Amino acid sequence: MLQYQPYLDQLANNTTESQALVNPHTKEEIARMPICKEEQMENAIKQADGAFETIKNMPAHERSDILNRASEILHDNKQMVAETIAQEAAKPIKYALSEVDRTVQTLKFSSIEARKLEGESIPMDAAPNGAGRDAYTLFEPIGVIGAITPFNFPLNLVVHKVGPAIASGNTVIVKPAEKTPLSAILLREALVQAGLPEDAYHVVPGEGKVLGDVLLKSDAVQKITFTGSPPVGREIKSNAGLKKVTLELGNNSALYVDKSMNDRLDDIVSKAVHGSYAYNGQVCISTQRIYVHEDIADTFTDQFIKGAEQLTFGDPLDEETDICNLIDKPSQQRLLEWIEDAKQQGAKVLTGGEAKDDGIAPTVLTNVPEGAKIMKEEAFGPVVIINRVASGDEALKAMNNSQYGLSAGLFSNDMKQAIDMAHGLEVGQVLVNDVPTLRFDHMPYGGRKQSGYGYEGVKYAIHEMVNRKMISLNYTF
Structure with missing residues (x-):
């Protein structure tokens, strides 16, 4: 023992x-x-x-x-x-x-x-x-x-x-x-x-x-x-x-979901919700920024919100608990301030965005501008950004617009697009048809930039x- x-x-x-x-x-x-x-x-x-x-x-x-x-x-x-x-x-x-x-x-x-x-x-x-x-x-x-x-x-x-x-x-x-x-x-x-x-x-x-x-x-x-x-x-x-x-x-993991994956959205949303909120988002490679092609953005976002709202907040020792208190009170206060900062700059809270005990209710933001703190920094909490893009090229530019470069993911059935983005992403690990929160313990794991x-x-x-x-x-x- x-x-x-x-x-x-x-x-x-x-x-x-x-x-x-x-x-x-x-x-x-x-x-x-x-x-x-x-x-x-x-x-x-x-x-x-x-x-x-x-x-x-x-x-x-x-x-x-x-x-x-x-x-x-x-x-x-x-x-x-x-x-x-x-x-x-x-x-x-x-x-x-x-x-x-x-x-x-x-x-x-x-x-x-x-x-x-x-x-x-x-x-x-x-x-x-x-x-x-x-x-x-x-x-x-x-x-x-x-x-x-x-x-x-x-x-x-x-x-x-x-x-x-x-x-x-x-x-x-x-x-x-x-x-x-x-x-x-x-x-x-x-x-x-x-x-x-x-x-x-x-x-x-x-x-x-x-x-x-x-x-x-x-x-x-x-x-x-x-x-x-x-x-x-x-x-x-x-x-x-x-x-x-x-x-x-630190990191600020980004994910792109292409329109070519329209028939797999149920599976992708399930993976994305888990990758965003596992251990309250207090994960170095937690999925924080999600860019979705405009043709499927409404459907993806609606399903993602539904998945986030179904998560159970409770006691960590309860096997049913998905989300619980953050590690400390200052972490909660910091996130609430960053959410408010994003709202002041035009972002919209689609769900969550409020305190729950000493944690944060699973939060989804959209229309978040590049200058918002929550967009630039590592949230390290259950806060996710979903922004729509017109193309994979636009997504790639937005994903690379970060001081961080640890991990990124993308979902696409377009092989050329997937390879081009994998080579173009300025990160240490690219996960194609997986969320960036995925890590296997024998794989090389290291970051670029900050x-x-x-x-x-x-x-x-x-x-x-x-x-x-x-x-x-x-x-x-």
């Missing part, structure tokens, strides 16, 4: 400060959370650095087996872990259970990739004076990796940093979101029970700026991998020096956590 309390007690022995970790839905205290300071982070770095030689020299098959066993332990504790996510993140239990399933898969992908980190043979005789030599490359782990993670996927976005780190022979320190530290601790407990040395993975909860600065300044930390806001990402990149950096930042720097996805994350070394053997000497 996985437990987070023993690790909390261990942290409490090393710090005198604590605060209540509160359920965003019930406002009840879940746990008493120790607040770690610079000293605790420095100690964690020292211990992880000391454990690096052990992990580095551990055979790949052993690291692989640990990751696979951890996936099984997590699977066996699925309900409890999902309930923890639902309680600390106010995530509807149906989505929390799905997050645990994805985490199990991410651990399995990490287990597989631990055995597949392969270099290449270099034909040295391709150079005029290179004959008589065999050469090859190999990959070596870099050391301690600092991972800073957000609240919205408190387990799976942690494992996307931890799994590849361990698979490639590194140690890792997680600074979890202040609102959702328990899931990262449960992941650590699963890995330790699976055989990972305790000092190979630390969870250090506390204030992001304070603890993040320690990670940035430490010579022992060789890489920072961060998921969060663009302003913080820019600050990390500017202060990281020669450390490796991966940044997964959406980030570097790539995740297990194999791709691993390649950003290693150093390449070439070895040449002169057999004529």
